[in-house]
Amino acid sequence: MFQDLVKSQKLFFDSQQTKSLHFRQKALKKLKDSILSHKQEILQALSEDLGKHFVEGYMSEVAQVLEEISHALKDLKKYTKPQKVKTPITHFGGRSEVVYEPYGVVLVISPWNYPFALSLIPLVGAIASGNCVILKPSSYSKNTETILEQILCECFASEYVCMVKGGHQETQALLEEKLDYIFFTGSVPVGKIVMEKASKNLIPLTLELGGKNPCILDKDVDLDMSVKRIVWGKFFNSGQTCIAPDFLLAHKSHQNELIAKIMHYLQEFFGEEKMQSSSYGKIITQRHYTRAKELLEVECGEVIGGGFDDEKHKIEPTIINFKNLEKNHEGLLCRVMQEEIFAPILPIFFYEDIKECIDLIKTYPKPLALYLFSQDKKLQRKIVEEIPYGGGCMNDCIVQVANAYLPFGGVGHSGMGSYHGSANFETFSHKKSIYYAPKFELPLRYPPYSKKIFGIAREKILDFLFAGGKDGMAK
Incomplete structure (x- = not known):
C-alpha cells in the first residue's frame, strides 16, 4: 500500500540533501514559522478533540514543540560534527571519532492524548538528525490530524516528510514496509505488536509506552502545596497523560486531611460544577469514556465524585479511597488497580511503613514515572536507588517532561529508548565509529x-x- 511512498523517501534520502546542516536548519525554521502562523487553529483543534483550554493546549503542546525546535537549532551544528574520542596507545598514531549518521526513512506513530506535541517532538528529532519522515498520527484526534496535515504539506515535499491518515489498517500496512527506524508512542499492547512487526525486518525502534505510575506522599511534606501539585498533575488533560500519577500512596498521618484538601483544590481549579469548567477537558471517544466509567465499579473503596456527562464524554474528577494499604488487598485486585487508568480517577491507599509502598510498586511492571513528595533526602535516595522506573519528580508531578535537558523515556514494560533535547538527536541517529590509521605501523x-x-x-x-x-x- 505504501511501497511507492517509502521508495520515494529512500531515493530522496539517498540524494544526500537531508544531511546538509543548512537543509536541516531551514526545515526546522520553516516548521516553527508554520506552527506560529497556525497557532490559533492548533489550539482550536485541541479544544475540539480533547476539550483543552487554550492555555492548557499551548502550555502542554505548542510550547513544548517550539522549545524542542529552538533546542535543536541551537545545538545542531555541534551535533552534525564528528565527535572526537580517545585513541588507546595500542593504536598509536591513529585517531578515532564518532559520526552521528541518520537512519534514513523513519516512521513516527503518535497517540491521541497529546496529538500535536507527541507527533511533532519526535518529528523534530528525526529532521534534526537528517532523516526522511512518515508521520502516522492517531485517527481519534481528527481535528488535530487535519491541522497537522496542513502544516506538513505547507512545509515539506512528501518525499521528505509525509503524513499518512487512517486507522489500524494503514498503521499495519506501514509496519510491513522495510523502514529504517520506528518511533512509537502508545499503549503496551500495541507497542508489542509494533515491536513484533519491526523484528521481522530487524528495524531498530523506540517505544514510549506507559504504566501504573505511583505517587508517594510522605509524612514529611508541605501538605497543602503537595496536594495542589498532585491534583494538578493527575487531572491535567482529564487524566489522559501517560506520566500522570496513576495511584496515590499517602502516609496514614494525612488520613484526616488529605481527602478534604484534594476536594478543596478540585473546587479551586474547576469550580462547583467541575464538568462545566472550560479548564476541564473530556475523554477522547465513547469507547474510552465507557471504559473509564467501568473502572469506577469497585466494591471495597469509597468513591468520591463519579459524576458523568454522557453527551460530552466527561467524568467528574473522582477519588477512590481504598483506605488501609496493608489490610485492603481487595482494593488492589479491583480493575482500576490492575491496568493503567488514563482517566480522571485517583485511587488512594494509606500506608504506615515505606516498605509497604516499595513492595507494592515492585509487584507492577516498571512504570514510566514515579513521584515522591518528601523532604527526607535519605528517603529520596532510597526510592531512586531501589525502584526501577523511567523518570520522575521529587515534590512535583509531570513537569519533568518539560525539561529538554532531561531524556524522556521508559524502561522495560514502560518502553525503551528516550528522546527530548540532545536525546532526540541521538535517538534518530546511528553512532558510526571511525578509526583513521596512521601511515606507519x-x-x-x-x-x-x-x-x-x-x-x-x-x-x-x-x-x-x-x-x-x-x-x-x-x-
Whole structure:
C-alpha cells in the first residue's frame, strides 16, 4: 500500500540533501514559522478533540514543540560534527571519532492524548538528525490530524516528510514496509505488536509506552502545596497523560486531611460544577469514556465524585479511597488497580511503613514515572536507588517532561529508548565509529608471533599495553 511512498523517501534520502546542516536548519525554521502562523487553529483543534483550554493546549503542546525546535537549532551544528574520542596507545598514531549518521526513512506513530506535541517532538528529532519522515498520527484526534496535515504539506515535499491518515489498517500496512527506524508512542499492547512487526525486518525502534505510575506522599511534606501539585498533575488533560500519577500512596498521618484538601483544590481549579469548567477537558471517544466509567465499579473503596456527562464524554474528577494499604488487598485486585487508568480517577491507599509502598510498586511492571513528595533526602535516595522506573519528580508531578535537558523515556514494560533535547538527536541517529590509521605501523600484530620485537617477547609488550596501560596513556 505504501511501497511507492517509502521508495520515494529512500531515493530522496539517498540524494544526500537531508544531511546538509543548512537543509536541516531551514526545515526546522520553516516548521516553527508554520506552527506560529497556525497557532490559533492548533489550539482550536485541541479544544475540539480533547476539550483543552487554550492555555492548557499551548502550555502542554505548542510550547513544548517550539522549545524542542529552538533546542535543536541551537545545538545542531555541534551535533552534525564528528565527535572526537580517545585513541588507546595500542593504536598509536591513529585517531578515532564518532559520526552521528541518520537512519534514513523513519516512521513516527503518535497517540491521541497529546496529538500535536507527541507527533511533532519526535518529528523534530528525526529532521534534526537528517532523516526522511512518515508521520502516522492517531485517527481519534481528527481535528488535530487535519491541522497537522496542513502544516506538513505547507512545509515539506512528501518525499521528505509525509503524513499518512487512517486507522489500524494503514498503521499495519506501514509496519510491513522495510523502514529504517520506528518511533512509537502508545499503549503496551500495541507497542508489542509494533515491536513484533519491526523484528521481522530487524528495524531498530523506540517505544514510549506507559504504566501504573505511583505517587508517594510522605509524612514529611508541605501538605497543602503537595496536594495542589498532585491534583494538578493527575487531572491535567482529564487524566489522559501517560506520566500522570496513576495511584496515590499517602502516609496514614494525612488520613484526616488529605481527602478534604484534594476536594478543596478540585473546587479551586474547576469550580462547583467541575464538568462545566472550560479548564476541564473530556475523554477522547465513547469507547474510552465507557471504559473509564467501568473502572469506577469497585466494591471495597469509597468513591468520591463519579459524576458523568454522557453527551460530552466527561467524568467528574473522582477519588477512590481504598483506605488501609496493608489490610485492603481487595482494593488492589479491583480493575482500576490492575491496568493503567488514563482517566480522571485517583485511587488512594494509606500506608504506615515505606516498605509497604516499595513492595507494592515492585509487584507492577516498571512504570514510566514515579513521584515522591518528601523532604527526607535519605528517603529520596532510597526510592531512586531501589525502584526501577523511567523518570520522575521529587515534590512535583509531570513537569519533568518539560525539561529538554532531561531524556524522556521508559524502561522495560514502560518502553525503551528516550528522546527530548540532545536525546532526540541521538535517538534518530546511528553512532558510526571511525578509526583513521596512521601511515606507519608497529610490527606487533603480524606473525610469526614467536619472533621477538626490539629484543622483547611479545607477551611482555602486550601485558604492558593492555594490562598495565592506564587511561592517561590514551590520547
